[in-house]
Amino acid sequence: MDSLIDVVLFAFLIVVALAVARGRDLFAGAMLFGMFSLLSAGLFLIMDAADVAFTEAAVGAGVSTVLLVAALSLIGTEERARRRSNFLPLAIVVVTGASLIWGTFDLPPFGDPANPPNHHVVPRYLEKSGEEIGIPNVVASVLASYRGFDTFGEVVVIFAAGVGVMLLLGGRKRHRQRKERGL
Amino acid sequence: MSHHLILRVVAKFLIPLILVYGLYVHFHGEVSPGGGFQAGVLVASAFILHALIFGLNKTRPIARPGVLKAIAAGGVLLYGGTGVAGMLFGGEFLHYGVLAADPVKGQHLGIILIELGVLFTVASVMLLIFYAFAGRQKPEAQ
Numbered sequence: 272m273d274s275l276i277d278v279v280l281f282a283f284l285i286v287v288a289l290a291v292a293r294g295r296d297l298f299a300g301a302m303l304f305g306m307f308s309l310l311s312a313g314l315f316l317i318m319d320a321a322d323v324a325f326t327e328a329a330v331g332a333g334v335s336t337v338l339l340v341a342a343l344s345l346i347g348t349e350e351r352a353r354r355r356s357n358f359l360p361l362a363i364v365v366v367t368g369a370s371l372i373w374g375t376f377d378l379p380p381f382g383d384p385a386n387p388p389n390h391h392v393v394p395r396y397l398e399k400s401g402e403e404i405g406i407p408n409v410v411a412s413v414l415a416s417y418r419g420f421d422t423f424g425e426v427v428v429i430f431a432a433g434v435g436v437m438l439l440l441g442g443r444k445r446h447r448q449r450k451e452r453g454l
Numbered sequence: 455m456s457h458h459l460i461l462r463v464v465a466k467f468l469i470p471l472i473l474v475y476g477l478y479v480h481f482h483g484e485v486s487p488g489g490g491f492q493a494g495v496l497v498a499s500a501f502i503l504h505a506l507i508f509g510l511n512k513t514r515p516i517a518r519p520g521v522l523k524a525i526a527a528g529g530v531l532l533y534g535g536t537g538v539a540g541m542l543f544g545g546e547f548l549h550y551g552v553l554a555a556d557p558v559k560g561q562h563l564g565i566i567l568i569e570l571g572v573l574f575t576v577a578s579v580m581l582l583i584f585y586a587f588a589g590r591q592k593p594e595a596q
Contacts, residue, residue: 321487322487322488322489322492324487325479325487325488325492326491326492326495329492329495329496329499330495333495333499334495334498334499334502334580334584337499337502337506337584338583338584338587341584341587341588342587344588345587345590402558403551403557403558403561404558404561404562404565405558405561405562406484406485406562406565407484407485408483408484408485408486408487410487411483411484411489411565412484412561412565414489415489415564415565415568415569416550416561416564416565419537419548419550419564419568420547420548422533422568422572423533423534423537423548423568425491426529426530426533426571426572426575426576427530429575429576429579430526430527430529430530430575430579432579432583433526433578433579433582433583436582436583436586436587437523437582437583437586439586440586440587440590
């Protein structure tokens with residue numbers, strides 16, 4: 272049953288990706304990207320990564336679609352016709368994709384308990400989280416406590432992203448007002 | 455889009471639900487999937503929906519950019535401050551076990567504090583980025 276859902280989700284993923292690549296309407300493209308994220312969230316959920324799926328659905332399908340549409344309201348929704356040939360980009364994409372697929376042959380099998388990540392620190396987290404942290408969701412105790420420093424880094428990255436966007440886009444109005452006043 | 459009656463009514467109905475759901479995801483994060491990050495995105499999306507339906511000029515006075523900037527910085531400060539508090543109580547940076555007499559209680563306290571920091575920073579930064587994009591006028595209009 273799971274594999275059937277996998278096949279359906281991946282088929283939709285490929286269809287959506289092709290539609291994004293072929294379409295000229297950027298607004299439709301933004302909406303399709305939202306669908307792509309939602310389908311990815313479904314795949315993560317199938318792999319029992321509920322926290323990741325939740326984040327993907329909220330950020331990928333929700334907020335980033337809104338940001339894309341907000342950007343489109345500034346630049347227009349029609350893609351400019353390209354004049355150059357598509358051969359070089361196609362070759363680069365094919366070579367990169369082929370090497371990525373070749374790389375997956377070296378990955379350990381999916382979900383195998385003998386995989387290296389399942390032997391390093393994970394057993395300790397799973398055994399000790401209950402008595403050391405005392406909360407039922409081990410993902411939360413890993414993210415917030417065992418790996419708290421990583422999460423701190425993530426929060427600082429988000430803060431830095433906000434500062435960067437505000438520096439690039441935020442100060443526009445004041446600048447114009449100053450110009451109007453002749454400064 | 456404020457002239458669409460149906461959108462307005464549905465948004466008024468949905469925005470409090472989204473906010474409550476965001477808080478649920480935040481405070482239930484230790485039992486179910488979710489936590490400060492996802493809750494922050496949900497809270498921000500409630501305000502973004504308000505801005506999309508009622509217009510940016512109606513949302514800005516509710517969640518003022520100046521206040522949001524302070525909250526964004528305060529969230530990082532709360533997270534880092536919790537870490538430093540662990541050092542002051544004699545542990546390592548971000549060691550919550552020393553924050554209370556019982557190490558498990560200390561872990562709970564530390565996780566609650568840092569998740570609040572994540573919630574504050576994520577929600578306000580998402581909203582500020584949306585303001586920055588949506589508040590810009592078209593190049594022709596300048």
